[in-house]
Amino acid sequence: MTAGEAPVALVVFTRDLRVLDNPALVAAARGGRVVCAFVRDAAIVRGRPFDARRDAFLTECLSDLDAALGRLGTRLVVRAGEWVDEVVHLAAEAGARAVHLSDDVTPYARRRFARLEAAAGTRLEIRRHPGLSVVPPGAVLPAGGDHYHVFTPYHRRWLAAPRRPVLAAPRLRDGGGDLPGLPVPPGPRPAGIDHGGERAARARLDAWLRDALPDYARRRDALERPGGARLSAALHFGCLSPLAVVEAAARRPGADGFVRQLCWRDFYLQVLSARPDAAWDDYVARPGAPRRDPGVLAAWREGRTGVPIVDAAMRQLTAEGLVPNRARMVVASYLTKTLGQDWRCGARHFLDHLLDADLAVNNLNWQWTAGHGTGSHPKRVLSPTRQARRFDPGGDYVRRHVPELAALDASVIHEPWRLGAAALARLGYPLAQDGLMAVQP
Ligand SMILES: Cc1cc2nc3c(=O)[nH]c(=O)nc-3n(C[C@H](O)[C@H](O)[C@H](O)COP(=O)(O)OP(=O)(O)OC[C@H]3O[C@@H](n4cnc5c(N)ncnc54)[C@H](O)[C@@H]3O)c2cc1C
Structure with missing residues (x-):
């Protein structure tokens, strides 16, 4: 920085x-010139490679952010490597004295912040912001x-x-x-x-x-063409501010139920923030050891349990994400309550896909x-057939x-075992008994 030049802040x-x-971007912009960066963290990719869909979604987010920053007066510098080292190097290259970031609650993000703060020492100010x-x-x-x-x-x-x-996008002075x-x-x-x-x-x-908020309460639970906003990935990657979403929905007819779901998201974030161990340890321990039967888990993951609604959802997960x-x-209750398997196996599979x-x-x-949260009912089991009849009454979700099972009509599609073993064998679909998993896939 030469005399008279505004200081540089790294976002x-x-x-x-x-x-x-x-808020991190706005705070950095207030201080003078900015360098905006994203570091693809080698440790995350090493630990568990992003699946192709998530990687494509993230890349599109970065390209869109670069364009948006361009309209505001700067651009996005993308790096890849060891995240803490890259951030510290970038700050040095840019001559920045402060790094602005959004706060996060996952155990990994917290460890990464701690390592960054240690590496920054007194040379570099690390500022975390809400959002x-x-x-x-x-x-x-x-209390x-x-x-x-x-x-x-x-x-x-x-x-x-x-x-x-809610903060407007700031005008930016490029410092990069x-x-x-x-x-x-x-x-x-x-x-x-998406x-x-x-x-x-x-x-x-x-x-x-x-177009759809007024109908949210009625359509939310439908399995085929559900009435949700389909914004969970955008919220996860922060393409939208949850506060801005709540403010945009507020006071419109039908908003309460939708805003309540965003409150659930906040609720879980505040649980994980206070109890980082709850990511993988039981929040409330219950008696009895959960099972991990490889054959049962494989049939569930692959969507060949013989229970149509479960198989439809599991196949949709791997096909569409x-x-x-x-x-x-339904599939979580089925895996943990009906089949008695460890919730961690199901959670891991979901995170992967x-x-x-x-x-x-x-x-x-x-x-x-699974019944390990204090607010839940440890004994409540969702009946897959009852859920299917209620939320996929015509069978279209299963058919897709x-x-x-595409040729079966609504009277039998959710309980195909009623057709008998021989008919199911001809269809090439496993036989489950009374909504329990097939013994022979
Ligand atoms: C076993 C299980 C695993 C789940 N895993 C995830 C996950 O990894 N990521 C994820 O974003 N959601 C998860 N959910 C919550 C929910 O299923 C999705 O957020 C929702 O399906 C997204 O669709 P939508 O955007 O149309 O939601 P909408 O109904 O439009 O809701 C608006 C937003 O509220 C939040 N939300 C909705 N439902 C919940 C909920 N039950 N708990 C917390 N926040 C909620 C989401 O951010 C969602 O985008 C999970 C639910 C269950 C039962």
Whole structure:
């Protein structure tokens, strides 16, 4: 920096890939010139490679962010490698004295922040900002506790909690000059996935609020053409600010049920923030050891249990990477309660395949369904056939994902075992007895 030049601040984007309502970006812009960066973390890729769909979605988010930053006066510098080293190097290259980031609650993100803070020492100021949730984890607390473990009282307090204003995209003064970075080409897109990035997510949100929100309560649980906003991946990658989504929905007819779902997201984030161990350990231990039967788990994963609604959802998961909430509940209850398998096996499989895979939301939903969350009913089991008749009454969802059963009509499609073993063998579909898994796949 030469005398008289404004100081440079580095913004490191993580899963806050947006320019609207991004407190880290706004804070950095206030200080002078900015360098905006994203570092593809080698440790994450090494640990468990992103599946192709998620990788394509992320790449599209980065390319969209680069374009948005371009309109505001700068660009996105993309690097790849050991995340902490890259951030510290970039700060040095840019002559930055401060690094601005969005705060996060996952155990890995917290370890990474701690390592960054240690590496930064006193030379570099590390500043974390809100933006991950509507109400920051820890901002509303029960008397004498460090988090809420029951949703209803949390929801009540959350609705009344003060909120920061939604922030406009700031004007940016580029401080990066010609710092080198990797290109972010939109890349090949696997068939059928949603577009990544803030622009696509905002367009979807606006259209959905206008056309579908009033019908949300009635359509949300439908399995075929569910009435949700289909914005969970955009929220996970931060293409949308959850606060901005809540503010955009507020006071419209039908908004309460939708906003309540975003409160569930915040609820799980505040649980994980206070109890990082709950990512993989039982939040509430229950008696009895869960089982891990390889054959049972394989049949469930591959969608050949012989229970049509379960098989439809599991095949949709691997084929499309998104599954309606009701179907997630049914397959999770089936795996853990009906088949008695360890919830961790199901959660892991979901994380490997979901486009919206989110450690807090996924693993704590799994725990709640399995009966390990305090707010849940440990004995409640969802009957797959009853759920199927209620939420896929015509059988279209099963017909689409389980082609072996496509010719069956609604009276029998959810209980094909009633046709008998010989008929099922001709269809090439496993025989399950009374909604229990087939012994012989
Ligand atoms: C076993 C299981 C695993 C799940 N794993 C994930 C996951 O990895 N990532 C993920 O984003 N969601 C997960 N969910 C929650 C939910 O299924 C998805 O968020 C929802 O299907 C996304 O569709 P939508 O955007 O149309 O939701 P909408 O109904 O439009 O809801 C709006 C938003 O609220 C949030 N939300 C909705 N339902 C829930 C919920 N039950 N808990 C917390 N937040 C919620 C999501 O961010 C969602 O985008 C899981 C649910 C279950 C039962």
